[in-house]
Amino acid sequence: MASLPALAQQASRAEPLAIQDQGSFAVGGTVVRTPGTYENNKPTAAGQSLHGDHLYAFYQVPRSPKALPIVMLHGAFQSARSWETTSDGREGFQTLFLRRGFPVYLVDQPRRGRAGNSTVGMAVEPTPYDQLFFDQFRLGKWPNYFDGVQFDRKPETLDQFFRSVTPNTGPYDAGVISNAMAALFARTGPAILFTHSQGGGPGWLTAIKNENVKAIVAFEPGSGFIFPEGELPPAMPSAAGTLSPEAVPSADFQKLTRIPIVIYYGDNFPVEPTTERGQDNWRVRLAMAKLWVAAINKHGGDARLVHLPQIGIKGNTHFPFSDLNNVEIANLVSKFLAEKKLD
C-alpha cells in the first residue's frame, strides 16, 4: 500500500463500497476448567477457566445483499489475510465478492491468528520456510520464478507474500476446526463456503456437520481427501511425501453429494513423477482430487474439478484467488455460482 494521497488516487478509480454492516465475533470452541477454588487476591490456575478453540470471523454485509453469504477459510500457515489485499496490493476476494453483492465472512481458524487461544499447548518455533514456500506454493523453483507465473515480481510483493505467513498456536486439528466452522454456519444460516489448501479437508467436514453449507468452492485442496469406508484409493507417494486418503462413514460421505462443489487447481503441475519436490507435491494432490470428484459423482453428487491450464488459464500459483489474474478467477467462480443459482 502506498501513502494516503496515492491511496486516494487509486481508490478514485473504483466505486466506493456501500457497507450495510460490519463487525467481528468468536464462535464455537470450548471452555476448559481447572479444578479448585479461585482466590481473587492470590490467583493461580486453581478454579480458573480458559475459553479456546473457537474461530474468529470478520464479516461485511453490502447494501442490498444477495441471499447467501460467502464464508472464506484459509489454508496452512495463513489467516483470513489470504483473502484480503493481494501481495502486490490489489483487491482480494474479500472485497471483490463484496462488490459483487455477497456478504463476506473471513475466518481465522481455531489456533491461528486472532483465534489463537488453544486448549492444547504448542511450541512456536521460528522456522525458516521462505524458500520452501516459494517452491511449494509454485511461484517457481527458488530463486527463479516460473515463466509466465501469475505473480508480480517486485521484491516488495514477495516480501508481503512471505509476511502473510502466521503460525499455529496449537496443534492442527481438522475436527476442532470443522466444529467451529459448523457453529459459524449455524449462525450465518445458509451460505457458500470457499476453502484454500489445507482448509479443504475441514471444509468437507463442515458440510457434513452442517447442512447450511450450500456449496463449496475449493482452491487447491491439499489434504483431508475423505472417501467412504471400504472405498479408499491407494496412498500416493511423491517427492514430497505420501498422500493418504482418509475414511469416513458412508452416510457422512453421502452428505457431500447434496451440494454443488467445484475445485480449482492452478498451473505448473507435472504430469509424470518428478524429483522436483515443490511441484511433485501437487501432482499427487491433483490426482487424488480427481479420484475424489469421481467418487462424489459416482455416489450421485455434483462435483467438478477445473484444472485451470486445461481451460486456457495459465500461470496460476497455489493462491489463484490472489494471483495477478484473480479477477478472471473470480469471474469463473461467479459463473459457477450463477449456474447453480446461488447468487
Next chain:
Amino acid sequence: MASLPALAQQASRAEPLAIQDQGSFAVGGTVVRTPGTYENNKPTAAGQSLHGDHLYAFYQVPRSPKALPIVMLHGAFQSARSWETTSDGREGFQTLFLRRGFPVYLVDQPRRGRAGNSTVGMAVEPTPYDQLFFDQFRLGKWPNYFDGVQFDRKPETLDQFFRSVTPNTGPYDAGVISNAMAALFARTGPAILFTHSQGGGPGWLTAIKNENVKAIVAFEPGSGFIFPEGELPPAMPSAAGTLSPEAVPSADFQKLTRIPIVIYYGDNFPVEPTTERGQDNWRVRLAMAKLWVAAINKHGGDARLVHLPQIGIKGNTHFPFSDLNNVEIANLVSKFLAEKKLD
C-alpha cells in the same frame, strides 16, 4: 451477532458506510537468514530465510476522508479485535470513527494475531486466566460484577469477551513493536495514535521514533511509563506487584512534548492501597500516569489525564472504548481531536 435477517434489521437502523478503499498489509519487521545453501529437493533450514516481527494492519478509508487517519494499537492478550465489534455486539471504535470520517488502521502487533511470525521462539501454554482477567480488567470481583459497571451482563457477552484473548507467539518486546509501528506511520503519513493498556508503552516509543504521530489518545496505559534519565519517580508497590518507571534519554522524552496527548482511565480505582489485587493493580498505574503527565507538561508538553468518574462518567472497565457507553467515550475523544484541530 445474530442471524442475517436479524443483522439486516439491526443494520437498517444505521446508515451504510461508504468505504472508498480497504485492505491489509504487513509493515516493518526483519528477515532472519540461516547460513548454508538451500536445496530445493531436500529442504532443511540451511539457506532459508524467515520474515518476521512485522505488524499486520487492516485499513479502511471512508469517502471524503478527514486528513489524519487514526491508527489503533491493542493491549496485552488482545489483537485488533479489541477495536471491532464490542463483546455485546455493538459497533466498536473501528466503525464508529469510520462513520466520523477518519481513515482507520487496526494493528495486530508483531508476534500477535495475524502478525504471528516471530524471529524468537516461544511456548504457547493454554493458561486459565478468565477469572483473573475479570478482576484485573475491572468488570468486578469474580464472580460478581461491580454495581453500575458499563458491561453487559448476558453470559454470551462475557463469552465473547473471554474469546477476544489471543496469545503472544513470541516474547513481548516494546522495541520490536514500536519499530514496526514507526514503519507503519512512515507509510500512513501524519496520523493520530490510539493505544490501549500495554500498547501505551510502545505508543510513546512510536511517537519518539516517528514524528508522523501527531497526537496520542491512550486508554488505560498500564506499563512502559518513560521518564527522562535522572528524573525517575520511585517504583510503586501494589497488591499485584511493583510498577517501575523506565528511563529514556532526555532528548527522546522531549519529543513527546511536541504533540497533544490525552489519557483516559475508567472507574473502580481504589484511592488508598487495598488487598484487592485486581483493583490495586490500577491504583498505582493511575498514580504513575499522573506523575508522567506532570513530567510531560513540566517539560513544555501538552498532556492531560482524564479520570472518567471525575467528570461524571461512571462504571467504565479497562476497555472504555468497548464499554456500554462507548459512544459517549468516542464523543469525548472527538471533542479532544476537535479542540486540537486534528479532525
